[in-house]
Amino acid sequence: MDKKGILDELAEKIRTHQFEPAREMLADMNPIDIADLFDDLPNDKCLVLFRILPKDLSAEVFSNLPSDIQKSVVEHISDKEIQAIITEMQLDDTVDFIEELPANLVKRILEQASPDIRTQINIFLKYPEDSAGSVMTVEYVALRSYMTIDEALAKYKNLANINNNNDICFIIGETRKLEGVISLKTMVLSDPKAAIVDVMEKNVVSVLATEDQEVVADLFRKYDLNSMPVTDKENRLVGIITVDDIMDVIVAESTEDIHKMAAIDPSKVEYLKESVWSHSKHRITWLVVLMISATFTGMIIHKYEEVLESAVMLAAFIPMLMDTGGNAGAQSSTLVIRGMALGEISSRDFWKVIWKEFRVSLIVGLLLAALNFARVYFFDSVPLNVIFVICISLYVTVILAKVVGSILPMAAKWLKLDPAVMAGPLITTVVDACALMVYFWLSVQLLTDIIHV
């Protein structure tokens, strides 16, 4: 049954007060699919739907709701209901949810949380945005190295009610220092009498809570991890990061880079949910900067106005030169920016990259210049020496574009700036200026029969 079908059937059941059958229908569904149902409902219907949820599902459904619906739900439910949800929800989901709320609601939520949870929420809220600490959770099973497998499994079963889908346990020492990890699988397969210390994995990949989430994502990818312990500077275990949160980090980081390269200040809000004002704010800065830098390109034309006046046909080739240069440069800077983000290109590859782009530009530029020569020669009525100036300019522009396009992001990195921000939007402007300078300079040098300056 599709979403609409389910909603219609639920609405009918609710209208006729068949709450129990409605609840049973929901009990068989995946909580994430239930959360999806809320998307298109008006606020009052959301509340009714939330209220008929089976008790054991409400926290999980709640943590998957969009933040505006979460907000309207907590505004209307009782303190006791809030308390039940907070107790059941994973701590990192609670923190994500609280971060989106206005201060008065945050206060009400925190009052309903147990002192223990409240303390933990406050610790979480202090981790810098996009740090390992801000994506970790604290629901995990901690074991001691002197335990036997039997004792460890008993402890694991005792902690069964933890909201944790992860099957890795952590072994900590006296002061919560991380000593190793062990998977449930290893415990099940090991001799029950064996000591944890003899079967645990001691070679643990862990991160500091203050580490950037992008670094964490790279480690997950490199070591094919499902979870990773987070420690403080003294190597004390403070939480774990699970792979589902890391998938979201990977997607968010890619989106951020894509937006930056297109001259947009990245935003965490979904496209349709962001207001027109906020959209405008995220775009105007770069548009202004690039508009002003484009006036410098205009100044080059202004400087050569006399050239243009005596040979106005030159103007018709300006868009082709600027666009082809811009495209060639954007290809190079994009490849280098993404290559650096994926760790395929490091700073010691500087000369290798430039050398590669230079050779690519020789091939690509030659072909473009030849094609352009043929096109202008056969279809435009332009003197041969002008065609030569156009084609040489095109060739030189493509070479400059590709070399500059590879240098810009690497230089940005070297200056500790974000390559995507610096090189993405700037490349077109820089290459446009190069293209025009080459074009007019060559025209003045080589077209002395038609240009008199």
Add this chain to the structure above:
Amino acid sequence: MDKKGILDELAEKIRTHQFEPAREMLADMNPIDIADLFDDLPNDKCLVLFRILPKDLSAEVFSNLPSDIQKSVVEHISDKEIQAIITEMQLDDTVDFIEELPANLVKRILEQASPDIRTQINIFLKYPEDSAGSVMTVEYVALRSYMTIDEALAKYKNLANINNNNDICFIIGETRKLEGVISLKTMVLSDPKAAIVDVMEKNVVSVLATEDQEVVADLFRKYDLNSMPVTDKENRLVGIITVDDIMDVIVAESTEDIHKMAAIDPSKVEYLKESVWSHSKHRITWLVVLMISATFTGMIIHKYEEVLESAVMLAAFIPMLMDTGGNAGAQSSTLVIRGMALGEISSRDFWKVIWKEFRVSLIVGLLLAALNFARVYFFDSVPLNVIFVICISLYVTVILAKVVGSILPMAAKWLKLDPAVMAGPLITTVVDACALMVYFWLSVQLLTDIIHV
């Protein structure tokens, strides 16, 4: 100890024939870190290092080597060594490795594989590229619904040697039909006498083997999965996909989109490993297409050459209009392309998106036009009516750019074309042409005092 330190120490041990201590050193390391060591070694050293690896690590190290080193290793080791590796390696890694090999080596590898593995490899090689089947693995534990938890755990322990880090077991019926899943955690926590059928999760998220890997990745993200069963059309279990492979899919798909938006045919080869010829081949198509389409923009200028001749100062503002329009359009198309890729924007949002972009363009365009007015008025010596033409053109261009920038990707999707390919590179060219047409048309209409056509 860093990579160089480890390599130096290993080299010293090997030189003095202390193979056992060298092997012990490696035994304590993570196989992925060992694979990293091979990166900078010459071929002969790679072979020595591979040969001293502890037996139980060699398959895992091998599957993490870059494909060129894998190739040179298999060229030099014995058939028996190949056999040992193939038997130990995960089937999907074997297939990835074979796909990169020349035909003669593939033949040799397949001869060393057991008939069973050979059949499975051949089935794998038939799945379309980028399908669920091509990223799945066949190492999983299958259980029957009539088993008790005790029996299931016993079977699980018997299959302990499977190369499988995953803790989800699959329940299949008579003809391998998928009936449910159960996690090792659930089995450990359940009553040993309970029947699987009563505790298993029946609401399984699964995919067809022919499904696109991007759809699979979306499902993993949506449902926070660690693994997912793959079935054929008759719902028979054929394999499983694990989250580590999906992380790679997510990164690869983002990279592909980024490259497409920058007018590059995507390639699966790392930047530095791709040859200059191959790089050139992946870039030339779009450069040619865009160069030719830019000549149409040039034709607009050509058509208005007389206008330019009588008012050559107009030329100096062409780059600013073209670049600002291009940037404004690229912002919109990028946001829409990425929004569609992430499922935030669907086809029914068509009018909502255009309406949003239109309003954003009104705000952003007004600000840009005002700023531009101030700049030209105070710094350039241009008549007031010309300034008005420039600023109105700028405003109209920004509005057109944002609206066209949002329509292009959605239209591409509607025409079943790839939005990133179609809308990314084309937007600048389309907007450039719009900008020039508006600019010259307005000039002819409004600047009758200086232009006589």
